[in-house]
Amino acid sequence: MSAGTATTQDVLISKSFASLFISLIVIIATSYFGRILYDAFLGPLSKFPGPKLRALSKVPGLYTTITGRDAFVRSELHKKYGPVVRVNPTELSFNGGAEAWEAIYSFKKPKPVRDPQFYAVGVNGCPDVVTSDEKNHSRQRKILSTGFSDQAIKGYEPLLKSWAQKMITEMSKLASNGGKVDMLKYLNCTTFDIMGDLAFGEGLGMLEDGELSPWVQTIFAGFKAGTFWRCVMQYSAITNWLVAKLLLNSKQVRVKMWENFEYCRSRMDKRLSREPAHSDLWSRILSKSDSAEKLSRDEYHSNAVTLMVAGTETTATALSGLIYLLHQTDNRPALDKLKAEVRGKFSSFEDVTLESLARLEYMHAIIQEGLRIYPPAPSQLPRRTPSGGMMVNGQFIPENITIDVHPLATFMSPTHFKNPLKFRPERWLGDPEYKDDHLDAVEPFSYGPQNCLGKSLAWHEMRLLLAALILSFDVELAAESKDWIDQNIYVLWEKKPLICALREVS
Numbered sequence: 001m002s003a004g005t006a007t008t009q010d011v012l013i014s015k016s017f018a019s020l021f022i023s024l025i026v027i028i029a030t031s032y033f034g035r036i037l038y039d040a041f042l043g044p045l046s047k048f049p050g051p052k053l054r055a056l057s058k059v060p061g062l063y064t065t066i067t068g069r070d071a072f073v074r075s076e077l078h079k080k081y082g083p084v085v086r087v088n089p090t091e092l093s094f095n096g097g098a099e100a101w102e103a104i105y106s107f108k109k110p111k112p113v114r115d116p117q118f119y120a121v122g123v124n125g126c127p128d129v130v131t132s133d134e135k136n137h138s139r140q141r142k143i144l145s146t147g148f149s150d151q152a153i154k155g156y157e158p159l160l161k162s163w164a165q166k167m168i169t170e171m172s173k174l175a176s177n178g179g180k181v182d183m184l185k186y187l188n189c190t191t192f193d194i195m196g197d198l199a200f201g202e203g204l205g206m207l208e209d210g211e212l213s214p215w216v217q218t219i220f221a222g223f224k225a226g227t228f229w230r231c232v233m234q235y236s237a238i239t240n241w242l243v244a245k246l247l248l249n250s251k252q253v254r255v256k257m258w259e260n261f262e263y264c265r266s267r268m269d270k271r272l273s274r275e276p277a278h279s280d281l282w283s284r285i286l287s288k289s290d291s292a293e294k295l296s297r298d299e300y301h302s303n304a305v306t307l308m309v310a311g312t313e314t315t316a317t318a319l320s321g322l323i324y325l326l327h328q329t330d331n332r333p334a335l336d337k338l339k340a341e342v343r344g345k346f347s348s349f350e351d352v353t354l355e356s357l358a359r360l361e362y363m364h365a366i367i368q369e370g371l372r373i374y375p376p377a378p379s380q381l382p383r384r385t386p387s388g389g390m391m392v393n394g395q396f397i398p399e400n401i402t403i404d405v406h407p408l409a410t411f412m413s414p415t416h417f418k419n420p421l422k423f424r425p426e427r428w429l430g431d432p433e434y435k436d437d438h439l440d441a442v443e444p445f446s447y448g449p450q451n452c453l454g455k456s457l458a459w460h461e462m463r464l465l466l467a468a469l470i471l472s473f474d475v476e477l478a479a480e481s482k483d484w485i486d487q488n489i490y491v492l493w494e495k496k497p498l499i500c501a502l503r504e505v506s
């Protein structure tokens, strides 16, 4: 056989390999894109309305999320397409009000689970009340609830009042020097000190320093960075693997994450080793700690981290938003009525009790309206449909689909509220002008068995801190905070300092 013949044979073999390879690529590409087209236009989710581009690709949703505009875009999508929108190839967003909350978040079975891509287990690998499976969630929640009962909260009253008083004292020092106050920072310092005292038996020294600790600043920055990396991970299996292996597993990131975790772990261990001077979240829980259902040491650690994040920024955000809204020209009548109610009822902060505050009707309506327009948790809380799929509002949704009620798109929807953009506490007080409002669409603390465990404590804190401010100061919004509410959302609002001038009430 000549060398020339062998070369021709080689060429023929390599040509057939090339054409085999190209055919393989064509088959894979056809089935890949065919699948995408099928899912978008013929698959089980194709019956749900929404922009076709969003049915075809995750990219538009990831883009609006990374740019912090997703919540606002979703509100517009719901206005255009109605109460259910296909916002991603495998995600449906709902804003149907009470019916949608009930369908997705209630006790009813089959129940969707918290989306594991959104709810990641903490650095110690031990699931807390938020990230554990259904059985462990019920167990942990039952134990933790002991620390949030009405009776337990009553026991925290002196502690809560002393921190509110400390907040006023620190603000007064600035006000008497003619200085301005970053209300957001002081409210955050207060809620973190309160939670430190409730969870670790001692404050975190933030009001004293007038600064958020580096630990808190890292937590806040983490929401934006976390949103970005989650989007990269969600893009594809490859990016998911790359971020998980190269970034999250890198020594530098692990060290930083452990440092953050250590802040809570060491304080939690210290608390568990001694009895604090006052009753706190754990007092009742520990008094029953011989029960078979007790928390493990790791569960104490992971829940301490969760409580420090869930129970602080949220309350401070609600109050900052409320203060901003109350100081808009259009809302002055509401502010005046609130001042009259609080100052008419109490001559000084010493007279204030949690119980008497809970009876202030106008304050209640004001806070409800603040939570509607500026909910501290404005973004979707995603759930995954269970194996076998489930019915939602009369429509079948296959398994492993992400579904959620979008809080902001629901609370600001003209379907549910007259003048949805206007701050009108009267809608919560039976004003006939707002008789057609769907007040039960507003669930700022979420709904059902996984709703906010600290809801009652949060309400007491909001009323107490608001009353303390009203009894102590007349507040004016500084010019630099005029557009404070124009914020992006990275799971939470990306807030700027809320600068206010304070005049002490004589």
Ligand code: HEM
Binding pocket: 129, 130, 141, 306, 307, 310, 311, 312, 314, 315, 318, 375, 376, 377, 381, 444, 445, 446, 449, 450, 451, 452, 453, 454, 455, 457, 458
């Ligand atoms: C205005 C203040 C607050 C708002 C708007 C709020 C809102 C929420 C929301 C929407 C959820 C559901 C999260 C989800 O499903 O992913 C939640 C859960 C939770 N919140 Fe709050 N929260 C507030 C204050 C607090 C406080 C003060 C605490 C405790 C000290 C707290 C502790 C928790 C816990 C432990 C969970 C998880 C419950 C579970 O999974 O069973 N929250 N909160």
